[in-house]
Amino acid sequence: MFFLIVHWCLALSLFIFDRPVPPELFIDRKDVIERFRGFFRLFSRGVPFSIAIISPFKHGKTSLIYKLIDVLEREFPGITYVLLSLKDVRDFPLALILGFLSRTSGIEEDDVLEARFEDAMLEKLRLMATDLRSGGEKYPRDEFTIKQIFRIINRYVEASGMRLVLFIDEFHLLDDAMKKYEIDKPYDFIRGVLEKTMISIIVSGSMVKQMHEAIEPWGGRFIKFYLSSLDMEDTIGVLVDRFSRIGLNIDLGFARKIYSSVGGHPYYLNIVCSELIGLGRVDDEALYHALTELSPILTDRFSTYVELIEQEVGRGGIDVIKRVVIRHEYGEKLTMDEFKILEKLVRCGILGRRNEEYFVLDKLFERYLMGLEVTSELILPLVNARDIGEELVALDLLSHGHIPYMAYQSRGAFDIIVRLDKEEIGIQVKRRRESTLYLSQEEVDKMRKIAKKLGIKPIIAFVRHIDEMKFDIKYFPLLGTKYEWNHGHQTLREAIIAKSLR
Structure with missing residues (x-):
């Protein structure tokens, strides 16, 4: 019985969707990761960057962040990092200090304030964090204190010959994480502080509209990555491998069938594959059963998408998506009205944009839209x-x-x-x-x-x-x-x- 339980846990762990996917189980977004490698190489030579990873819920943005951290640790020893999820943070400056001290010293965050640092800059940060946590008055919660924190961190990193990447997940929650400091425009303020450092930032978030508003103070200086479907060839090879690990053998053809049935969406894929594992077989009948389990999620999501489109741009937005984005039926260039509608749909998470090309982020929703003329x-x-x-x-x-x-x-x-x-x-x-x-x-x-x-x-x-x-x-x-x-x-x-x- 024990071995059956272990086997079952291993099987389910191969398709995780309630927490970030471990790097070793990540289905590579090879083109995305290769582009990030390019930014990391430039940063190693002293060229900082600001990047936003934007996607609706369950498109794998947090898993991608962990994969990028894995790439940094294995391939770029001269770049260190701090990862903060603002969903769990109520005091951003304090969390930044704790994360940086922990990363630099190897001491757990819970214990870092009890340590003593020989380096004067690290010790200064520890004392600041101790005062901020205890509500002391030596370091008031204001703009000057935050500027001090970033200045010390930047000086330490430069003096040690390192580079620092600051990962901030759920970046649109920065307002809440900075409330104690009574700063009118926290995003504008952070932009100004970072411009005077050699710190690069990678921010991410699932509340797409709020994310676009959060990065507006940077103007066009943020490089945006919109996550959509996984690559088919990458995915089907991984599916064959993972199912074989637990004794469920599938060929590339059936793996391609699974991929197509979910439009390459990582969350939908995990649900369907977990259902197949639960059934203990991979055939057409089992796939049908797995897809019926997925369907209530699709119904709820697609209804939400349609409501969002109608709310943001009116019912005509669906026609614009079908005509301009999917069928590419427009003149030599977009009209101003078409452009405005498409940009609003990008900002609310229905579309993504790569250079001048717009695309529907959820490929199953794209197929759904194409059937709306005659169906209900x-x-x-x-x-x-x-x-x-x-x-x-x-x-x-x-x-x-x-x-x-x-x-x-x-x-x-x-x-x-x-x-x-x-x-x-x-x-x-x-x-x-x-x-x-x-x-x-x-x-x-x-x-x-x-x-x-x-x-x-x-x-x-x-x-x-x-x-x-x-x-x-x-x-x-x-x-x-x-x-x-x-x-x-x-x-x-x-x-x-x-x-x-x-």
């Missing part, structure tokens, strides 16, 4: 599917990176709606054990009518079992005439390029 509800988790045939077709679509929807306007003619290759597809699902089916003239007419009304392409999905389904749009035989299984197209893509029923 996401069919995932397939709770609205009426039979296993619909579930199987929806899972097949999902596993290939396409999100299926349900359109109430099409019920009775089409069971599933999906967007593929910029075209809306309506799918009528037929499940038969035998290799023939019959369609009545009434069914065909209804499909044509609804397809024309909704502007979609009608398709039949003929399902025999979980591994065997075919799609077709040819003119179906009428009642009394057999529709043979081998008449169907093998894949949905083949069906889409075939002649339509319309």
Whole structure:
């Protein structure tokens, strides 16, 4: 029993989503980390930087910070660091001193004030921290004291030939962490203090709108990293490795299916993989079950995203995202109205921006948006599917990176709606054990009518079992005439390029 428990804990620990991922389990954002290595190299030569890592909740920003710290420790011995999470800090200057003294001396933060330092600058910092913690009057809580703290830290680092990177997580909470010092504009103040030092900062936060407001005093001097999906090739290799560690063997194809089903989102990926581990198997049926567990989270998140878009820029914001960001349908350059809408959506965490390119941060939400013209509800988790045939077709679509929807306007003619290759597809699902089916003239007419009304392409999905389904749009035989299984197209893509029923 003990070994079973250990095995179970090991399995679950491979997919952690309630705390930062340890560096050894990090799924590398190789391009991002390589860019940071470049900044670290420049800093080693005396060029400081200011960087903001911005992402909505659960995109892996804190895990990325721990990975960057791991890179610093292994590859850049001349750069030291202090990590502060303002979520846990009520006195930023005091926390900075304690973190710096602990990092410099190797003494735990809880014990650092009891130590004595031979270096005069470190001892001065210790005395300041002792006074600040006890509420003494020698070092008042004001701008001058904070400037002193940064000046001493900077002098010590420069004298020792080191460089200092200050990591500040949840940076938008600096207001609260500086309240005791009664500074009117703490972000402006910190910017001014840092400009006179050789200290680099990497700040991060999940409250995207507040983060943009926090870094505004720096003007354009902050380099912004917007975290979106994980890289597919990096991820699928890691998935194969991690599942194999616990005796669940998957090939690259199934790993790619898992990745596509969650849009490469790190949080969604961890949930689905943890569910698969809990089931003790990795197959299509298990993946379907795992995705149904994910769906309430998607429903809640997507509703929040839509409400946020409407609140910030109105309902027209969805159209701008679909037309400008996803389809790239605009003139030689953006109009001023389009630009303003996109920038507002960046500031509220729906979009990211890389140079002049805008992109949707949550790729599953991007797919969801593309189905909004004709649908009112996401069919995932397939709770609205009426039979296993619909579930199987929806899972097949999902596993290939396409999100299926349900359109109430099409019920009775089409069971599933999906967007593929910029075209809306309506799918009528037929499940038969035998290799023939019959369609009545009434069914065909209804499909044509609804397809024309909704502007979609009608398709039949003929399902025999979980591994065997075919799609077709040819003119179906009428009642009394057999529709043979081998008449169907093998894949949905083949069906889409075939002649339509319309």
